[in-house]
Amino acid sequence: MRSTIPRTALLAGAVGVALLAGCSSTPADGGSGDGGGDQRLTFVTYGSAFQEAQEKSMVDPFIEETGIDVTVESPVDPAKLKVMVEAGNPTWDVYLAGQQDVPAYCGTLFEELDLSNIDEADFAPGTVEKCGVPVDTYSYMVAYNEEKYGDNPPTSIADFFDLEKFPGTRSMGSDPAEGNLELALMADGVAPDDLYPLDYDRAFKMLDKVKADTVFWSSGAEQVAIMEEQRADMILVWSGRGYEAVQNGAPYAPMWEDNSYHWASLAIVKGSPNREAAQQFIDFAVSQGPQTVWAESIAYGPANLTATPKLDAAASAWDSSLQEHRDLSWQIDNAWWGENQDEVVQRWTDWSAG
Amino acid sequence: MNSARSRGWAVLLLLPALVVVLVFFVYPVFALSARSFLEPTPGFGQYVDLVTNETTVTILVRTLVVALLVTVVTLALAYPYAYLMSLCGPGMRTFLLFLVLLPFWSSLMARTFAWIVLLQPSGPVAGFLGLLGLDGVKLLGSQLGVTIAMTQVLLPFMVLPLFNTMSGIDRRLLSAAHSMGASRFRAFRTVYLPLSVPGVAAGSVLVFILSLGFWVTPRLIGSPQQSLVGQLIETKVGKLLDFPGAGAISVVLLVITVVLLLAVGGGVRALVPGAKTDGGRDDG
Numbered sequence: 001m002r003s004t005i006p007r008t009a010l011l012a013g014a015v016g017v018a019l020l021a022g023c024s025s026t027p028a029d030g031g032s033g034d035g036g037g038d039q040r041l042t043f044v045t046y047g048s049a050f051q052e053a054q055e056k057s058m059v060d061p062f063i064e065e066t067g068i069d070v071t072v073e074s075p076v077d078p079a080k081l082k083v084m085v086e087a088g089n090p091t092w093d094v095y096l097a098g099q100q101d102v103p104a105y106c107g108t109l110f111e112e113l114d115l116s117n118i119d120e121a122d123f124a125p126g127t128v129e130k131c132g133v134p135v136d137t138y139s140y141m142v143a144y145n146e147e148k149y150g151d152n153p154p155t156s157i158a159d160f161f162d163l164e165k166f167p168g169t170r171s172m173g174s175d176p177a178e179g180n181l182e183l184a185l186m187a188d189g190v191a192p193d194d195l196y197p198l199d200y201d202r203a204f205k206m207l208d209k210v211k212a213d214t215v216f217w218s219s220g221a222e223q224v225a226i227m228e229e230q231r232a233d234m235i236l237v238w239s240g241r242g243y244e245a246v247q248n249g250a251p252y253a254p255m256w257e258d259n260s261y262h263w264a265s266l267a268i269v270k271g272s273p274n275r276e277a278a279q280q281f282i283d284f285a286v287s288q289g290p291q292t293v294w295a296e297s298i299a300y301g302p303a304n305l306t307a308t309p310k311l312d313a314a315a316s317a318w319d320s321s322l323q324e325h326r327d328l329s330w331q332i333d334n335a336w337w338g339e340n341q342d343e344v345v346q347r348w349t350d351w352s353a354g
Numbered sequence: 355m356n357s358a359r360s361r362g363w364a365v366l367l368l369l370p371a372l373v374v375v376l377v378f379f380v381y382p383v384f385a386l387s388a389r390s391f392l393e394p395t396p397g398f399g400q401y402v403d404l405v406t407n408e409t410t411v412t413i414l415v416r417t418l419v420v421a422l423l424v425t426v427v428t429l430a431l432a433y434p435y436a437y438l439m440s441l442c443g444p445g446m447r448t449f450l451l452f453l454v455l456l457p458f459w460s461s462l463m464a465r466t467f468a469w470i471v472l473l474q475p476s477g478p479v480a481g482f483l484g485l486l487g488l489d490g491v492k493l494l495g496s497q498l499g500v501t502i503a504m505t506q507v508l509l510p511f512m513v514l515p516l517f518n519t520m521s522g523i524d525r526r527l528l529s530a531a532h533s534m535g536a537s538r539f540r541a542f543r544t545v546y547l548p549l550s551v552p553g554v555a556a557g558s559v560l561v562f563i564l565s566l567g568f569w570v571t572p573r574l575i576g577s578p579q580q581s582l583v584g585q586l587i588e589t590k591v592g593k594l595l596d597f598p599g600a601g602a603i604s605v606v607l608l609v610i611t612v613v614l615l616l617a618v619g620g621g622v623r624a625l626v627p628g629a630k631t632d633g634g635r636d637d638g
Contacts, residue, residue: 077592078595079595079597174577211579215577218573222574229475231474231494346594349578350407353409353412353413353581354408354412354413
């Protein structure tokens with residue numbers, strides 16, 4: 001029957017549209033320089049407000065000062081990076097790397113940096129590395145529902161795992177790189193200095209206590225949604241997202257005790273044809289001026305501790321770079337993670353998805 | 355010869371699509387598959403790791419179960435719907451078709467986020483279940499929520515092939531059955547149902563295979579506890595940069611898909627002599 005053909009075409013068309021919709025991505029561009037210089041580089045970062053704040057504080061002033069044309073792309077994608085480096089002709093030059101990525105891929109996906117223009121004393125100890133310089137910070141920390149625990153708020157990470165003293169629901173990130181295993185061990189009494197090598201079984205035993213009552217998030221937007229809908233009474237969040245949710249009216253308060261100090265670093269892609277310009281950009285982006293503007297533009301802290309952002313009280317309450325908050329923080333051992341990342345991710349996947 | 359020449363033209367018409375498929379599909383799939391056999395050492399090491407890893411096996415089985423569940427539920431919902439479409443007048447049919455195609459006009463992401471809103475604890479679905487006395491059913495971050503959302507997303511892929519087949523069924527056959535004394539139910543069961551099998555097979559295979567590869571919906575609506583194989587591949591590629599391992603899982607999925615297609619094709623031919631699995635074309 002001929003009449004079936006249009007329907008078949010319709011079906012094919014519909015399937016095509018669905019596939020396109022499923023695969024669409026939005027390459028973002030920015031940093032519209034004047035193109036005066038013949039030097040250029042591509043900076044790949046996270047998207048959205050994060051990227052806008054970086055463009056405002058780091059990229060645009062850099063273009064203005066040096067004339068080097070910077071193209072900003074998003075999002076970062078380690079798999080794409082690996083393929084690019086393997087193919088030998090990377091189109092990315094500067095990469096915003098998660099803190100554990102830096103030691104894990106130093107020398108393989110990232111070039112060693114020239115640290116002669118960086119004063120390590122300006123940054124938190126251990127954050128400046130051979131292949132990466134920190135450019136922003138945040139804390140992975142407990143936020144609790146004030147309506148639920150306002151009279152008797154939690155005061156340590158042990159309370160997060162104590163469903164008898166603090167009955168209710170929980171939420172945490174689905175990526176172990178945030179520090180879930182470490183926090184579980186600390187709740188069980190392990191001191192931050194004795195965390196490594198991680199005792200997996202002991203950590204998972206602790207995590208098992210809350211697993212059934214835990215919602216796992218996989219993005220910043222999800223954290224905000226969970227708090228706004230009050231789907232968890234205590235949630236391990238990024239400080240900036242906690243601030244955002246509270247600004248939107250979510251009834252949560254920060255608990256700074258045992259907060260995990262995190263950062264992201266700028267790295268140069270292995271084999272980048274624009275190494276010199278890339279190095280120049282990194283030196284600029286982590287310097288005091290751009291770092292100050294950065295911290296005032298978004299609820300993330302400056303990595304450069306000499307930065308002097310002026311924040312209001314509400315923003316300061318969630319500022320991970322504030323000294324009194326840093327005094328309560330601990331740091332993930334990057335070097336250990338770099339060597340053991342595969343095993344941790346595997347063990348975490350076995351526990352969470354098995 | 356006329357037909358030979360037109361066949362030559364037909365091949366030429368296929369060429370652009372063929373080139374696109376070869377470059378953007380066959381080559382990458384082949385490259386990824388090849389790595390699963392070559393790295394880190396040539397052989398079947400990746401596959402041994404795969405079947406001896408409890409988590410991988412659990413997730414594979416879970417994916418197959420969810421895909422089967424979604425297929426059964428969409429079939430149960432789509433069959434009467436498509437049947438109604440094949441019965442009603444052109445105006446109503448256009449309206450019903452419009453309803454089926456509506457989801458295609460919004461992106462998968464938008465629909466998935468809409469489901470997050472609908473499924474949240476204070477949302478309308480939970481409210482409805484509350485009215486039925488089912489309080490506190492966890493919808494977000496549960497297998498139930500993932501299955502509901504996947505069913506909605508995949509429903510059109512079941513309705514359209516079913517409708518395609520049903521609209522090709524000659525309803526005079528049913529009248530003939532009635533005139534020979536068959537009850538309505540018997541006429542449906544012995545005449546209509548077998549004739550609609552090709553559509554059931556086409557829709558089921560389409561939905562099942564698409565379910566196997568689902569990633570966005572389980573990731574956004576489910577918890578890690580409901581991970582499907584797509585998320586496992588993502589972890590391997592995106593976090594572990596383990597391309598050979600991801601390739602091995604992809605090959606397993608591909609093999610399951612091909613075996614299934616062959617089995618269903620063979621099964622339909624055995625059940626309905628002269629039937630084709632691709633829809634309601636008459637053979638005459």
